[in-house]
Amino acid sequence: MTDIKSPEERSRNMSKIRSKDTKPEVWLRKRLFERGYRYRKNVSNVPGHPDAWLAKYNTAVFVHGCFWHRHEGCKYAYTPKSRIEFWTEKFQKNVERDRRVSIELEKAGIRRLIVWECTVKKMIKDEALLNQMLESIDHFLRSEETMLEI
Numbered sequence: 552m553t554d555i556k557s558p559e560e561r562s563r564n565m566s567k568i569r570s571k572d573t574k575p576e577v578w579l580r581k582r583l584f585e586r587g588y589r590y591r592k593n594v595s596n597v598p599g600h601p602d603a604w605l606a607k608y609n610t611a612v613f614v615h616g617c618f619w620h621r622h623e624g625c626k627y628a629y630t631p632k633s634r635i636e637f638w639t640e641k642f643q644k645n646v647e648r649d650r651r652v653s654i655e656l657e658k659a660g661i662r663r664l665i666v667w668e669c670t671v672k673k674m675i676k677d678e679a680l681l682n683q684m685l686e687s688i689d690h691f692l693r694s695e696e697t698m699l700e701i
C-alpha cells in the first residue's frame with residue numbers, strides 16, 4: 552500500500568498528535584492513572600470544572616497554566632509588552648475567578664490539588680522529581696489536608 556501523504560502532511564499530523572499528548576493535564580492524568588488513581592474528567596457539578604475529579608479522595612485536580620493563572624514568581628507568568636491594559640484586565644479576571652472557585656470548593660468541603668504547568672514541565676524531564684511529586688500527591692490524598700499546590 553502506498554502512503555499518499557506528503558512528508559509535510561505527515562509531520563503535521565505527528566506534531567498534532569504529540570502536542571495533544573503532551574498537554575499538561577493529559578500528561579498528569581496519565582501519571583495519576585498509572586499510580587492507581589481513578590478519576591472523572593469534565594465533571595460539571597464540581598466548582599471550577601476540575602481537570603480531574605478524584606471522588607474517592609474528595610479532591611478536585613487542577614492543572615494551572617502559569618501564564619493564564621499568574622503563577623507568582625514564575626518565568627512563564629510574564630506580561631506581554633503590548634496591549635498591557637487588555638492583558639492586565641484579563642489576568643485580574645482569571646485570578647479573581649480562581650479565588651472564587653477556591654472559596655466555593657472550601658465551602659463544599661472539597662479538597663484541591665493544584666499542579667502548575669511549570670512543575671509538569673520539570674516532571675516530564677526529571678524522573679526523580681516526578682517520583683518525589685507523586686509521593687507528595689500520595690501523601691496529600693491520604694492526609695486530612697485540604698490543599699496541595701505544587
Ligand SMILES: [Zn+2]
Binds near residue numbers: 622668
Ligand atoms: Zn509556573
